Amino acid sequence: MSLDTAESSRSLTAPAQPRPRLAARPRLDLYEGPDEFLLIADVPGVNVSTLDLQLERGVLKLRGEIQGTCEDRAVSVEQRATEWSRAVTVPDGVDAEGLRAELGDGVLTVHLKKSDQARPRRVPIAVR
Numbered sequence: 001m002s003l004d005t006a007e008s009s010r011s012l013t014a015p016a017q018p019r020p021r022l023a024a025r026p027r028l029d030l031y032e033g034p035d036e037f038l039l040i041a042d043v044p045g046v047n048v049s050t051l052d053l054q055l056e057r058g059v060l061k062l063r064g065e066i067q068g069t070c071e072d073r074a075v076s077v078e079q080r081a082t083e084w085s086r087a088v089t090v091p092d093g094v095d096a097e098g099l100r101a102e103l104g105d106g107v108l109t110v111h112l113k114k115s116d117q118a119r120p121r122r123v124p125i126a127v128r
Contacts, residue, residue, distance in 0.1 A: 025084060026042050026062075026064070026086065026108075027041070027042045028041045028088060029041075034119065034120060035113065035114055035119060036098070036111050036112055036113045036114055037090065037094065037111075037112040038109065038110070038111060038112070039088065039108075039109070039112065040107060040110075041062060041086070041107070041108040041110070042106065043106055044106035045106065046064045046065070046066055046103070047065075047067065050064050050065035050066075051063070051103065051108070052064070053101055053110065055090070055094070055096050055099055055112075058089055058090055058092070058094075059087050059088065059090070060087070060089075061085065061086070061087050062086045062088075062108070063083075063084070063085040064084055064085075065082065065084075066081060066082045066083075066084075067081060091118075092118065093117060093119075094113070094114065094115065094118070095115040097113075098112070098114075099112055099113070100113075
């Protein structure tokens, strides 16, 4: 068995230019409760400083970035820097002022408070 040194040294050489960023789409789940909608997004490896969250005209826009590892002396690289974005149309009746989000353990949780008009109301029934 022979080892081709030219080939092996080529495979261990760091790339001269950064590789293109890969597109990604975090998985999202949307739930409805009596007082709010809850959006849960899997965003492992995302730092809160690279997240952007906006609600505009009934569309919730999420953007983020996963910082890559240093590839100077990498032997094997499976996690590269990645930018992603998602846009989700939210149901009618979301109160933009009641929007809040939290990030923990690679999961982004967005609370979308329902407006008073969108919340279910109990209707009293009069007895005659």
